[in-house]
Amino acid sequence: MATFWDIIHLLTGTPLLFVAIIGLTWGILGGALPGISASITMALVLPFTYTMDPAMAIALLACVYIGAEYGGSIPAILIRTPGTNSSAATVIDGYELNRQGRAGEALGISLMSGVIGSLFGLAMLVLLTEPLSWLALAFTPPSYFGLGILGLSVIASMTGGSLVKGLSSAVIGLMIATVGTDPISGVNRYTFDIPDLLNGVEPVLVMVGLFALTELMSQSGSSNVTQLKEAVRIRLPSLAMMNKLKRSQFIGCVLGLFEGLTPGGGGSIAAFMSYNEARRWSSTPEKFGKGSEEGVAAPEAANNTVASTALIPMLSFGIPSSNSTAVLLGGLLMHGLLPGPRLFEQNPQVIDSLYVGSFIAIIAQIAVGVVILPAAIWLVNRPRPYRAGFIFALILSGIYTLNNSQIDLGIALFLGLVGYLMRRAGFPFLPMILGVVLGHMVESSYRRSLVLSGDDMMIFLQDPICVGLLLTAAGFVIFSLTRELRDARKAKLEEAHP
Amino acid sequence: MNKDGLSGLVLLALAAIYYWATGLIPDSTLEDEVGATGLPRALTFALAGLGVILLVRGVLAGRQAAPKAARAADDEEQDATLPRAIGFLLFGLAYVLILPYAGYLISVGLLIAAVALYEGAPRRWTVPVAAVGGAVLYWAIFVKLLGVNQPAGLLEGLI
């Protein structure tokens, strides 16, 4: 471990300070562009780090990751386009607040919640890497199945009032997730011999299609529906507001911690689950979906926590739990560094600069946010016809980045049409998105478990983690359904006796 | 027929298409007990079942009373009509089709101009200026800064 003076030196040494802020700014830019995920943003700078000092290179990549996880929330709030997969949950209440003319407030909440999540994640990374890394090892295939089912159980509270329609959306989402190479036998499913479909449909295409394109299409021809009120400035939340958001941020931090540890989990599941939990424990659950501040705070705290805790399995075992950490692993390998316990002993300067660089980036995030957010708000306040053209062009440019594929563009456009029709017919989007995000994990871990046990279903009951997660999921579903039924009955009563 | 009934029919059609495409998945001896078609078959039945429920519900509601359906549209009142929305989408389709030939810079400029006009921008000098400025800006961000390999098309070799 470094001495006090080493840390002071790292904090004040110009290169690291410079590297951290450059990395953060680049990350926010990449994350804010739809379709350019955190991992792509990191991969784009990776070649440049080749000639850098290893400690600086790793710090740079980590700071890009932090910036990208935060940046995704900016378009989610401003133009209903999640910049990264994990900011999809932020769209729900963030864009609603924007429609009410409170974009500056929503952006301030997401910024501060992101900072809190990142600081919490970093503290866990610095203090508890050793014990937490063993938790990651405890996850077997049945445990992942339980985790996937727990994620899917969130659907029960996101049906938008109609259980049948909500479930139909979820089933269609799961169907989309089956496109691509089969996880167990390796045969191709629904690819129709198109190489672009071998790796399946990227979840971000579904999110951009359903959220952003549908919104653009629905607004077409209307006069300034979402014209923002007066000059909107970025407003950092007051102390009273932060106090109100405490609970939802705490929920986000804790769920982000666990999702970061488990490979395959990742930010989007953490964000959706913490949104759901924040609503359950909120004193004003009825505001969720109609512009709740807590609905922005919880998922943003969660996905920013993941950006740090996802490094725990990567640094301790060399096992990347997401595409982003895989790029970071590539960065380590390029510099001849091997993750694992030896890295902490042999190259402490790399670990130290990673920690200190992340810390600088998190603090700098507030300053960078305050500088760039007003510009972003100004941009989306241009006259609606131009705004529509620019957003449409931005979306189509961004998703081309994923695979340089025209097929991807076509899929996104088609999903825009699907989303428009679903909206008109009253089908909720969120179950479909959860289906797409979780389908692969649920199917592959279910089948993998059965291959392991020789088709004995008992394997799911013999795994304590799996049993615990399945029971929690069952509890969620029962709780959500009774509440939905109660709400529906109440609504009916009110209708009868106004 | 009302919306629920129509939705039910669409879901049934979707289930049928998915069922047909499931039949195209090759069998493999490396397969597990559940198999590559296990989940797809379950999903097909689930979707078909949900479709039937919606269809029945739509038919029953249609017989009962119509006024309810008319009232449910308050949130969608401001939504664009279907032809208008599809018209919007067609610009995107045109963009995808001309992209490899015209190249990124030209296609994206045309897209911005066309959408702005479609959305009612006044026919003034601002439209071409926004199109050219926007195209150059996006080109600078995506091609130059981020290094994305967007097609150069007509301008191949010039930029």
Added chain:
Amino acid sequence: MQLRAGLLYLAGAVAGAVGLSAAVMADPAPYPHKVVTLVTHSSPGGGSDVFLRELSKYLGRYIGATFVVENVQGGSGAKAMARTAAAPADGTVFYATTPTYIYTSLLSKPSKTYKDLEPLVNVFTDTEVVFTRTDGPFKTLQDVIDHAKKERGKWGAANPASLERQAAEQLKRAAGVNAAIVTHEGGGDMMLNVLNGTLDIGIGEIQELRSQLEAGKVRLLATFNPERIPEKPDVPTVKESGFNVQLVKFRGLAGPKGIPENVTKIWDEAVQKVLADPEYKKAYTEEVLVPQFIAHKDYPTFIDDFATKTESFLKETGAIK
């Protein structure tokens, strides 16, 4: 996502310059082109990407050109193959070959397949190994097989349709045992299940195990290589352990069809020299890459042979018709 050569030019140029400065004594062979683009389907930091970047760092000492790495991802190599096949066949563009490009050509129907490319030279073979956790019950491959005979084995392979899967299936058949072969989404995913005891053994690339090997968490039981790994002389081959299964996971280069002879000659010589370069040798030995030079005249036969074997395996299993 693809990265335009321009962005990478900087990195490539710097690498090239380093090579040139150190090459005063080596005197690089004159090359008909100034810039050579090396295409890979892997993402920056992925296996083939690191291979190309390392290689290009030292190639500049033996070939008088600047090397630029271009990542053309998407379609599991389909895009990169199409990109290379469409390039001029003059020695300016080459593609990093791995078994993936054969698999993709056979499993899906990309517009360009391995048949549209001309293999240039082979450089390395990756080392494929059978490994288990150090504190587990298995000390040798025979222990694993005995366990699988008595009860039921649980073996891991990194990906569903891959060379590792093929090896696992062949080993199972050669040993005549009952083992569940569990496929994963990459080596990291499988490593967790080996470490936590869910799996008896895993089959994967040694490069992905280096962290755990150093930390003493996993033990190598055997290698699928035809010969023992020079750096790990006490690890037997699978064949020595009594099962006739071998794997050669090649790493080389291929270009568009019709590369001129003067170019292929330069590469034949340069690759031999670069493999003997002491600095490069130190670097690749650390990564447990085994140098396996195959000259241009023999490489097409090697690739065709590999493709034929793979195709018959895939047909046998029903994955393709």
